[in-house]
Amino acid sequence: MSQDHSEKQPTHKPLHETRRGFLKQSSAMMALALTPPIVLKAAEKDEAIAALFEKVPVSMEINGKKHQLSVEPRTTLLDLLREQLALTGTKKGCDHGQCGACTVHVNGMRVNSCLTLAVMQEGKKITTIEGLANGEELHPMQQAFIKHDGFQCGYCTPGQIMSAVACIREGHANSPEEIREFMSGNICRCGAYDNIVSAVMEVKQGGQQV
């Protein structure tokens, strides 16, 4: 059985001319510029690919864009996204796999980006909350969260939404009970759970393509 479910990537419109958008774009370009000109072949057999403190080249696709990056082995995917690429939509809650705020999709599967290393993402396709909308048009799950008040402070929300989309795609959103069980990896300190379940149920029942 294959473990890579390829993500259906929506076509991306360019980032908007907001300050944050500008920061994101420029730092992504910085990362590219800093990559050594010769990109080492990463999967060379059983070779040490990074010594202590040495940066490693790694390439991955993030929200439909290819990135060639350079990371220290101890950089988590979460820190890469937030600190190197300024994709701050993905939140750091606990940094230990206990809250789900950092949930992103890797090759279509939801994972906690705080407990995986950036160097382990070679050749992978990453989708973050920034890559979910289709330009100005919100993803149906984002719309449903707004409609059902699926958040208060909003800190857990990007993780909840990424998780909820995956929950439907996996086929684990067939009843409120099943949604609660399969969304249990996302903690909400504000206790918006009931409304989150309503949002997921509505999208699931609406039968829209997620």
Add this chain to the structure above:
Amino acid sequence: MNPFSFVRAGSPKAAIDAVSKDDNARFIAGGTNLLDLMKNGVMQPEKLVDINNLPLKDIQLSKDKLHIGALALNSTVAADSQVKAQFPLLSQALLAGASQQLRNMATVGGNMMQRTRCSYFYDTAMPCNKRQPGSGCGAIGGINRMHAIFGASDKCIAVHPSDMCVALVALDAVVLVTGPKGDRKIPFADFHRLPGDTPEKDNTLGKGELITAVEVPNNPYTKNIYYLKVRDRASYAFALVSVAAALELEGNVIKSARLAMGGVAHKPWRLTAAEKSLIGKTATEENFRAAANVAMENAKAYEHNSFKLQMAPNSIVTALLKAASV
């Protein structure tokens, strides 16, 4: 996290070489336990050997057994149609563990190798014989609500936290291992160990040995099974007590039974005597209670976990009732 060097292994042999030649090297699979421990400074490997490119992900059912590669994901195994149909106890136990996000990263080998969640083990300011041999046990005389009631020693009273392993020990799984000295097979019940005087050793795997697969022999436990997990919240929490129960029934008579518990010992705890006591009996609450009493012989509680002395037998009875659909 302390800095470390990083190697991507291209073959099992390369992985074994890289780890066996280097005292402070570790394999990394999903990373969900190792990175957590490294962030806390509980484990500080100087070299990580990434084994994710090794071809150890397959799940294959042959006429006498199920073969699961060590790198198969917990979520993939749980959702596999053959596993669901022929080994539903394993699927249920996997789904009772962690969250879907974690199961999407966690591998079968990593799950077996995960370390205890004892809070003193995690807190580097506290004594812990498992983390730092000879430093003492913070949990004995400390807060020990989550701790063992079977097989503990005066050096360590921690429990193994896995759910998957409880099902695998009940189903007589076998662990396939390759290492510097060649290949070997370890019966699942002998893979994890009791703490004794060396709690720093969780299991019997040697330095540089790599788990390549787990095999589960075919069995008749496809219908009357139940994995019960009792925890502080409804989901996404480690077990206080868990029970894997499987029955082979002929009418209402028990032909054979499998029972194991999690959250009660340093290893997944197989209840062989209780299983035997059920053979030939009818599937009634009274007989289940008698088996639970057999299972509880030699149980010993500490200051904060004496509730497990009631919770464990009650959980056995409940799991058996659910398995038998009585």
